[in-house]
Amino acid sequence: xxxxxxxxxxxxxxxxxxxxxxxxxxxxxxxxxxxxxxxxxxxxxxxxxxxxxxxxxxxxxxxxxxxxxxxxxxxxxxxxxxxxxxxxxxxxxxxxxxxxxxxxxxxxxxxxxxxxxxxxxxxxxxxxxxxxxxxxxxxxxxxxxxxxxxxxxxxxxxxxxxxxxxxxxxxxxxxxxxxxxxxxxxxxxxxxxxxxxxxxxxxxxxxxxxxxxxxxxxxxxxxxxxxxxxxxxxxxxxxxxxxxxxxxxxxxxxxxxxxxxxxxxxxxxxxxxxxxxxxxxxxxxxxxxxxxxxxxxxxxxxxxxxxxxxxxxx
Numbered sequence: 001x002x003x004x005x006x007x008x009x010x011x012x013x014x015x016x017x018x019x020x021x022x023x024x025x026x027x028x029x030x031x032x033x034x035x036x037x038x039x040x041x042x043x044x045x046x047x048x049x050x051x052x053x054x055x056x057x058x059x060x061x062x063x064x065x066x067x068x069x070x071x072x073x074x075x076x077x078x079x080x081x082x083x084x085x086x087x088x089x090x091x092x093x094x095x096x097x098x099x100x101x102x103x104x105x106x107x108x109x110x111x112x113x114x115x116x117x118x119x120x121x122x123x124x125x126x127x128x129x130x131x132x133x134x135x136x137x138x139x140x141x142x143x144x145x146x147x148x149x150x151x152x153x154x155x156x157x158x159x160x161x162x163x164x165x166x167x168x169x170x171x172x173x174x175x176x177x178x179x180x181x182x183x184x185x186x187x188x189x190x191x192x193x194x195x196x197x198x199x200x201x202x203x204x205x206x207x208x209x210x211x212x213x214x215x216x217x218x219x220x221x222x223x224x225x226x227x228x229x230x231x232x233x234x235x236x237x238x239x240x241x242x243x244x245x246x247x248x249x250x251x252x253x254x255x256x257x258x259x260x261x262x263x264x265x266x267x268x269x270x271x272x273x274x275x276x277x278x279x280x281x282x283x284x285x286x287x288x289x290x291x292x293x294x295x296x297x298x299x300x301x302x303x304x305x306x307x308x309x310x311x312x313x314x
Contacts, residue, residue, distance in 0.1 A: 040188065048106070049091060050106075115190060123144065141193075158196070200216055202214045202215065203215055205281040213230075215230050221275050227283060237286050241262065
C-alpha cells in the first residue's frame with residue numbers, strides 16, 4: 001500500500017503546484033491587461049501577440065506607419081487607435097477563418113513616439129515625434145520653436161484628432177501668460193495642434209509721420225504700433241499730446257478720440273484702445289513756437305513705444 005500511494009501523492013502535489021503556477025500567470029496577465037486597458041496603440045509601438053496553442057502565430061510585432069501589423073495567415077490587421085484588449089479581439093476575429101476559437105492577447109512591450117502635427121502661428125510648423133510618455137501641449141509648442149508673434153492676448157490653441165472626430169480649444173493666455181498648468185493637456189498620437197495667427201486689417205495714418213497712408217496691423221495692435229509703422233522719426237515733429245483717432249461706430253456715425261501718447265505710455269494704458277479696421281489716425285504737427293507739455297521728446301517716444309510694442313503685452 002505504501003509503495004502504491006507514494007506516486008499518487010507526488011502526482012497530486014505536482015498537479016496542485018502546476019494549477020497554482022497557472023493561476024499566478026493568469027492573474028499577472030490580467031493585471032497587465034488592466035494596466036494597458038486605456039492605452040491606445042499607435043505607429044511605432046512594439047507589441048507581443050500571443051495566440052494560445054499556436055506558436056507560429058505568436059511573437060513580437062511593430063505597429064507600422066499605416067497603423068497595422070503583419071500577422072501570419074491573415075496579412076495586415078489594423079490595430080492603431082485600439083486598446084490592447086480591442087486589438088486582441090480584432091486579431092482573433094481575423095484568425096477565425098484559420099484557427100478554431102482563437103484566444104489572443106496583446107501586450108505592449110515598448111511604446112513608440114507620438115507623432116504630432118503643429119500648424120499655424122508657430123516659428124517652425126511641421127510634424128514632430130515626441131516622447132511617448134508624458135508629452136504635453138507645451139512640448140509640441142517647444143518642438144515647433146514656440147508661438148509666433150502675437151499682439152495682445154494669446155489665442156486659443158485648437159487640438160484635433162487626425163480624422164477630425166474630436167477637437168478642443170485650450171486657452172494659451174491662461175497657460176502661457178497666467179501659468180495655469182491645468183491647460184497643459186496631454187497629447188495623443190496623430191493629433192493636430194493649430195495656433196491661429198492674429199487677424200490682419202488696415203488703418204490710415206496721416207499727418208506728421210514719415211510714410212502716411214494705409215498701414216497693415218494685427219488684431220490687438222495699439223495706436224503706438226500704428227504710428228511706429230507709419231514712421232515717427234525725430235524730424236516728423238509730431239504733437240503726440242494730441243493724437244486723433246476717427247472711428248466709424250456700428251451705427252455708422254463717426255467718433256473722434258484724442259489721446260496724449262506720453263500719458264498712455266507712462267500709465268501703461270496703450271492696450272486699452274486697440275485699433276480697429278478702418279480707423280483713421282492723425283498726428284498733428286507741433287507748433288514750432290510751442291514746447292511739448294511733457295519733457296519727453298519725439299526720439300524718446302519712438303524708442304519707448306517701439307520697444308514696448310514689440311516686447312510686451314498691453
